Amino acid sequence: DIQMTQSPSSLSASVGDRVTITCQASQDISNYLNWYQQKPGKAPKLLIYDASNLETGVPSRFSGSGSGTDFTFTISSLQPEDIATYYCQQYDNLPFLTFGGGTKVEIK
Amino acid sequence: EVQLVETGGGLIQPGGSLRLSCAASGFTVSSNYMSWVRQAPGKGLEWVSVIYSGGSTYYADSVKGRFTISRDNSKNTLYLQMNSLRAEDTAVYYCARIRRQHGGFDYWGQGTLVTVSS
Numbered sequence: 001d002i003q004m005t006q007s008p009s010s011l012s013a014s015v016g017d018r019v020t021i022t023c024q025a026s027q028d029i030s031n032y033l034n035w036y037q038q039k040p041g042k043a044p045k046l047l048i049y050d051a052s053n054l055e056t057g058v059p060s061r062f063s064g065s066g067s068g069t070d071f072t073f074t075i076s077s078l079q080p081e082d083i084a085t086y087y088c089q090q091y092d093n094l095p096f097l098t099f100g101g102g103t104k105v106e107i108k
Numbered sequence: 109e110v111q112l113v114e115t116g117g118g119l120i121q122p123g124g125s126l127r128l129s130c131a132a133s134g135f136t137v138s139s140n141y142m143s144w145v146r147q148a149p150g151k152g153l154e155w156v157s158v159i160y161s162g163g164s165t166y167y168a169d170s171v172k173g174r175f176t177i178s179r180d181n182s183k184n185t186l187y188l189q190m191n192s193l194r195a196e197d198t199a200v201y202y203c204a205r206i207r208r209q210h211g212g213f214d215y216w217g218q219g220t221l222v223t224v225s226s
Binding site: 055091 | 202207217
């Protein structure tokens with residue numbers, strides 16, 4: 001099984017701050033990595049696919065990078081509506097998909 | 109407009125069975141990879157099962173042998189039959205479509221809560 005390790009598990013930042021979340025895979029997954037946003041009580045929403053491609057309609061302040069085992073998700077300027085939990089997800093081992101543990105983002 | 113609507117959740121005793129349904133609109137279930145993902149209270153996301161367009165099915169080790177994914181093409185509906193339920197199966201269950209090009213879940217239902225407790 002491919003394990004996905006996200007860090008930090010939570011963070012607190014001010015509006016306008018740059019926020020960075022990392023995701024590490026237990027083995028090389030090339031760029032087979034997606035990122036999701038989940039707001040409380042809601043279903044997750046796909047933000048980024050293939051490590052760095054922005055899903056249609058997603059604001060450009062969200063971005064992703066990385067390949068192999070190390071990946072980064074960035075919010076360039078944190079907005080109040082970005083308060084959520086963010087998850088990475090690998091699909092290198094499709095159909096056996098795994099998520100990272102999540103990063104809860106709060107406003108300071 | 110694409111929509112997924114789950115039903116069938118509820119309170120069930122350990123060892124019991126439950127069937128979840130996910131009615132789809134705006135696309136054809138049988139032409140897509142469809143999946144169930146669950147989230148225990150206050151926890152992260154866990155992939156549960158997938159059914160490919162060709163009919164192949166796959167399961168997470170935690171549910172293999174107890175859960176069965178299926179679909180009814182005439183109703184454009186996905187199902188999850190859950191047997192021998194355990195307390196650790198308590199979660200919100202989401203159905204989701206997988207976009208084949210990148211293995212991501214591009215559409216999700218609103219979720220249905222399954223509580224396994226005596």
